[in-house]
Amino acid sequence: MATAQVPQVVEGFLKELLGAKKALKLYPAGNPLAAEWLQRLHRSVEAALKDGLPPLLRIAPGRFEWDGGQVATRDPALETFRFELETRRITEFGIEPGVEPRELRELIDCLNLRYEELDAAGGLPALLDQRKVGHILLRGPLWGGDTAGRGPADMATARLDLLDGLVEAILEALGDQFRGLTYDRLRLSAWFLDLAQPDDRADVVFAAVQMLIPMIEVEPDREIRYRTMNECLIALPHALRTTLFSAWLMPAVRTDLNIVNLLTRFSGDEFAELVGVIPADTLEALKADIDAIPSEEWKKSRISESLEDALAEKEVAAVPLEPLIAEDDPELLKLRAAGRAGSTPESALGHSVSVFFHLIAETESEGYPVLLVDGLEEAVTEAISRDKLGLALRILRGLAQGDPFRPEWLTEHQPRLQLLYHRLAGRAQISPLADLLRRGQGPDVVAEVTEYLRILGTEAINEFVGIFVDEQDAGPRGRMLDVVTALGPTAAPALRTRVGDARWGVARTMIGLLARIGDPAALGDIEKVTRHDHPQVRREVARALATLGGKQALKPLLDYLADPDGEVRLTAIRLLGALMDASTVAPLREFLATPTKTASDLLVKREMITALASIGSPEARAVLAAIAQRRVWPWQRNERTVRGLAGEALKSGTPTATAAREA
Amino acid sequence: MSISELPRDQVEQVFAQLNGLLRLTGLYPPRHPQIQRALQSFHQAVVACLQYQSALEYRFLGDLLIAGNRILPRESMMYRRFIELCQTERGIGAVIFHAGVTESEIEALAELLGSGTRDDVASWAERKSVTHIVLEEPARREEQTSEVMARRAYFGAVEMLRMVEAGILRGEAVTVEQLSSLRILTSAIMDQIMADPSLVLRLANIKSYDEYTLYHSVNVCVLSISIGALIGLPDPELRELAMAAILHDLGKITIPLEILHKSRPLEESEWAIIRRYPVRGADMLSRLPGFNRLPMIVAFEHQIREDRLGYPSVAPTWDLHPFSQIVGVADAYDSMTTLRKHKRPLPALRALAVLRQAGHQAYDLRLVRILERIIRSTPPGPVPAGVGPATEPAARIVG
Numbered sequence A: 001m002a003t004a005q006v007p008q009v010v011e012g013f014l015k016e017l018l019g020a021k022k023a024l025k026l027y028p029a030g031n032p033l034a035a036e037w038l039q040r041l042h043r044s045v046e047a048a049l050k051d052g053l054p055p056l057l058r059i060a061p062g063r064f065e066w067d068g069g070q071v072a073t074r075d076p077a078l079e080t081f082r083f084e085l086e087t088r089r090i091t092e093f094g095i096e097p098g099v100e101p102r103e104l105r106e107l108i109d110c111l112n113l114r115y116e117e118l119d120a121a122g123g124l125p126a127l128l129d130q131r132k133v134g135h136i137l138l139r140g141p142l143w144g145g146d147t148a149g150r151g152p153a154d155m156a157t158a159r160l161d162l163l164d165g166l167v168e169a170i171l172e173a174l175g176d177q178f179r180g181l182t183y184d185r186l187r188l189s190a191w192f193l194d195l196a197q198p199d200d201r202a203d204v205v206f207a208a209v210q211m212l213i214p215m216i217e218v219e220p221d222r223e224i225r226y227r228t229m230n231e232c233l234i235a236l237p238h239a240l241r242t243t244l245f246s247a248w249l250m251p252a253v254r255t256d257l258n259i260v261n262l263l264t265r266f267s268g269d270e271f272a273e274l275v276g277v278i279p280a281d282t283l284e285a286l287k288a289d290i291d292a293i294p295s296e297e298w299k300k301s302r303i304s305e306s307l308e309d310a311l312a313e314k315e316v317a318a319v320p321l322e323p324l325i326a327e328d329d330p331e332l333l334k335l336r337a338a339g340r341a342g343s344t345p346e347s348a349l350g351h352s353v354s355v356f357f358h359l360i361a362e363t364e365s366e367g368y369p370v371l372l373v374d375g376l377e378e379a380v381t382e383a384i385s386r387d388k389l390g391l392a393l394r395i396l397r398g399l400a401q402g403d404p405f406r407p408e409w410l411t412e413h414q415p416r417l418q419l420l421y422h423r424l425a426g427r428a429q430i431s432p433l434a435d436l437l438r439r440g441q442g443p444d445v446v447a448e449v450t451e452y453l454r455i456l457g458t459e460a461i462n463e464f465v466g467i468f469v470d471e472q473d474a475g476p477r478g479r480m481l482d483v484v485t486a487l488g489p490t491a492a493p494a495l496r497t498r499v500g501d502a503r504w505g506v507a508r509t510m511i512g513l514l515a516r517i518g519d520p521a522a523l524g525d526i527e528k529v530t531r532h533d534h535p536q537v538r539r540e541v542a543r544a545l546a547t548l549g550g551k552q553a554l555k556p557l558l559d560y561l562a563d564p565d566g567e568v569r570l571t572a573i574r575l576l577g578a579l580m581d582a583s584t585v586a587p588l589r590e591f592l593a594t595p596t597k598t599a600s601d602l603l604v605k606r607e608m609i610t611a612l613a614s615i616g617s618p619e620a621r622a623v624l625a626a627i628a629q630r631r632v633w634p635w636q637r638n639e640r641t642v643r644g645l646a647g648e649a650l651k652s653g654t655p656t657a658t659a660a661r662e663a
Numbered sequence B: 001m002s003i004s005e006l007p008r009d010q011v012e013q014v015f016a017q018l019n020g021l022l023r024l025t026g027l028y029p030p031r032h033p034q035i036q037r038a039l040q041s042f043h044q045a046v047v048a049c050l051q052y053q054s055a056l057e058y059r060f061l062g063d064l065l066i067a068g069n070r071i072l073p074r075e076s077m078m079y080r081r082f083i084e085l086c087q088t089e090r091g092i093g094a095v096i097f098h099a100g101v102t103e104s105e106i107e108a109l110a111e112l113l114g115s116g117t118r119d120d121v122a123s124w125a126e127r128k129s130v131t132h133i134v135l136e137e138p139a140r141r142e143e144q145t146s147e148v149m150a151r152r153a154y155f156g157a158v159e160m161l162r163m164v165e166a167g168i169l170r171g172e173a174v175t176v177e178q179l180s181s182l183r184i185l186t187s188a189i190m191d192q193i194m195a196d197p198s199l200v201l202r203l204a205n206i207k208s209y210d211e212y213t214l215y216h217s218v219n220v221c222v223l224s225i226s227i228g229a230l231i232g233l234p235d236p237e238l239r240e241l242a243m244a245a246i247l248h249d250l251g252k253i254t255i256p257l258e259i260l261h262k263s264r265p266l267e268e269s270e271w272a273i274i275r276r277y278p279v280r281g282a283d284m285l286s287r288l289p290g291f292n293r294l295p296m297i298v299a300f301e302h303q304i305r306e307d308r309l310g311y312p313s314v315a316p317t318w319d320l321h322p323f324s325q326i327v328g329v330a331d332a333y334d335s336m337t338t339l340r341k342h343k344r345p346l347p348a349l350r351a352l353a354v355l356r357q358a359g360h361q362a363y364d365l366r367l368v369r370i371l372e373r374i375i376r377s378t379p380p381g382p383v384p385a386g387v388g389p390a391t392e393p394a395a396r397i398v399g
Helices: A006-026 A032-050 A076-087 A101-111 A115-120 A124-130 A150-181 A185-196 A202-217 A222-234 A238-252 A257-263 A268-276 A280-291 A297-312 A330-342 A345-362 A368-385 A389-401 A407-412 A414-424 A427-439 A443-456 A458-470 A474-496 A504-517 A520-527 A535-562 A566-579 A582-592 A599-615 A618-628 A637-652 A657-662 B008-027 B033-050 B073-078 B080-088 B103-115 B121-127 B147-169 B176-195 B199-204 B212-231 B235-246 B250-254 B268-275 B277-285 B293-301 B322-336 B348-358 B365-377
Strands: A057-060 A063-066 A069-072 A092-095 A136-139 B055-061 B064-067 B094-098 B133-136
Touching (some): A006 A032, A006 A076, A006 A101, A076 A202, A124 A136, A202 A222, A202 A257, A222 A238, A238 A257, A268 A297, A268 B348, A280 A297, A330 A345, A330 B212, A345 A389, A345 B277, A389 A443, A427 A474, A443 A474, A504 A520, A520 A535, A535 A582, A566 A582, B008 B055, B008 B064, B008 B080, B033 B094, B073 B080, B176 B199, B212 B322, B250 B277, B268 B277, B348 B365
Antiparallel strands (some): A057 A092
């Protein structure tokens, strides 16, 4: 049942259509505002059809007509819309019940197309037909089913085109001028002032404002243009501005929604200032009128409330002012320092890590963990490259402890975190760590690198050891060595794999480190290189075996007694002595029975005697006694020394330093 | 139809063709078929544009390329060398094509762009009988900084943000190009503000009810730049601050419109959704290409407040980034002074009083005082001289 008068229904419908048309032109496809406008239009059409929207509207000069009525297009925006329909050669227009939002959207899309695009598509009705729009009817003199006699129609089209072109060119040039004005405060201000000449003609300025608003409304940057115009209006000379607002703009609020739109775009301060100049009784009357406006409830309320404030003389005057901060205020200088410090990449990085952890715990979006891992990897890398290992450690500790995360998050994304560790353990990520050790001194770096590697685990340590064995400079190498030592047994697997390295220096270092770490599992790997070509390695093997293998080392150590290298033999004997195992007495006795030809032999025998003295078993003492009592010729100087050493060892447990020197 | 209504692609493509033509003139002799083909193609493109408008104008201002009222940030970036060459070596500040332009005129322009001329551009046009292409000399530095320019940059930033948000809503990733464009536009806004401080309030007073968040974001950018400048942040840091500020509310895109535009007080469940937006914004910003950390930090922290009682909830020991503090103050001020469906705008001084009262607990009071200095002591800016218009008025309305 119709609840409103038909002209109002028609006008309301046309305004909704115009609003939706503007929205769909302004907002990109998919924008929720556009979709909202479309839904609103559809609801409005359905309501209008129920309220008696005529099935066919005719577009006539200055009005829309239908059978039995008409509505004049006094509203400039509506008139512009009517004119546009007319220039698109639409003479009749209707919407049938059952129209779908899709059809409305198609209609608006077509109305927003350029003329030539429409022509290229065969005209508006053809285009709507192609898009299967069945509930919207458009008629024009040049298209439709009654286009018999194409010849005259074509001629008419050509004439119309020519005229259209001319009118359009003039309107366009004029429009460009005005559009330019609404972007340029100085020119627009000057124009308003010029218009008001002579005698402060506020009415002329008002007419100019009324003319400009519809032009502004259709521009995508209308807020900026409104602002330009409002600034110009505020800047008008006081008398002119007072008249303009009190006699023209404010009263127009009752009848002109464009003016409502304009006024709501003034800031709170500006509006208070503007209404402050209007006499109280006028304000009272205005307020009553504004309250009676049938639409734009919230905008109307805003103006109405501001008027109330003005009447109550409150707002700005009630705010106490304080002295302004000086440009050389010490607080300002502190802020400057804080701002500069905070904007360094290091500071941003630190902050971002905190945010990251918050996001890990908070964000529920799918796929985020993947990106998060990327982000954290970047952050760790950047922290290391900026010598901020502490920060990188903070990230790793956070991940390792799982502190900031929900337990289920951690469980769910464990594989992802493993992948992060895997990435961070790669050569590209570990190399910068070694660079830190190359650059940095002090125990802090060593301790931080150690912790970093320990968190990342075997893969990272293996890479690090790889870098370490290639390091040439003694300083960094020493620090890397400290790191590996501090890593302890966790580094052992990486060291074991390099025991057989072709470079003797590397092999020796690995063996030495394994011994220092005390990894018994390394014994097997070390035993494989007991016959290494290089005596230094063999010596290191001997030491490592003695350290790690204990009694198991006796056999290889005893084998080393026959090593071609004296130093190796010497080392083996010392180690055997240190092991103090009685089973070594017999092999030692055999060796001691051999002739002492060289100084090297003498040195070895001295060590053997020391070893026997250390072992101290009856068998060992018997061997020593036998040597001490052995008959030697006076010219057998070396043998005599051996005999002396044995005797001395029997007395004191070890040979004296003098004897050692003599030897 | 004004140039601002021409499809953006068309305007951009014509300029790309002009740039291509210039490159070809450096490679081939004038009558080479390649050049001739490029000339014909470019002529057709210009003529096509001029069917809908009387003139097609490209203006160079510093690093920026402007077509009509629009800054073309992407092209400013892509054709930087060309823009620089025109201004510094060829003495050209604007190229304006008028309807009726001929291929021979375009050929003359290509020759000029390729080899230059000893004359000034006006004499060149006369000598070559070029009447449908107007070349203007480059604007002086002081002319490059203007309110009009600032408004262009402001609107460019709004448009770019709109594109970014629409893309996100369609499920598309933000592109490097979009971010670079945004950087160019925020830098342009900053340059204008630094040259004319009176622009701060002129720009920050631009509001929109329908697209509140977009305009609010640019306003917060404007105010943050101004606060940062008064603190004395160096130029590069200010540019970073501007970028972080303009993206601070990106997470609001995840708030349903019915909540965002609700005129009645929000329910607790709706507040819970609102309180999530900084996290969501930071989440989105952490995924951006060429990821810069500051926007993510600021998006996350700007609602936390000094007393840590804002949102998202963090430990009391959480250390706020200085940029987040600046943006937080600018954000609160702009929000309070903007008309929304559920609240009236506060006058500036009252908003500042609210911020002062909340200071120490909610905001860094020093920043509030800096903002107050900006608001209260910003110069009014230039006014039109005398009563007469600075230039010929566009038209006169007879009352």
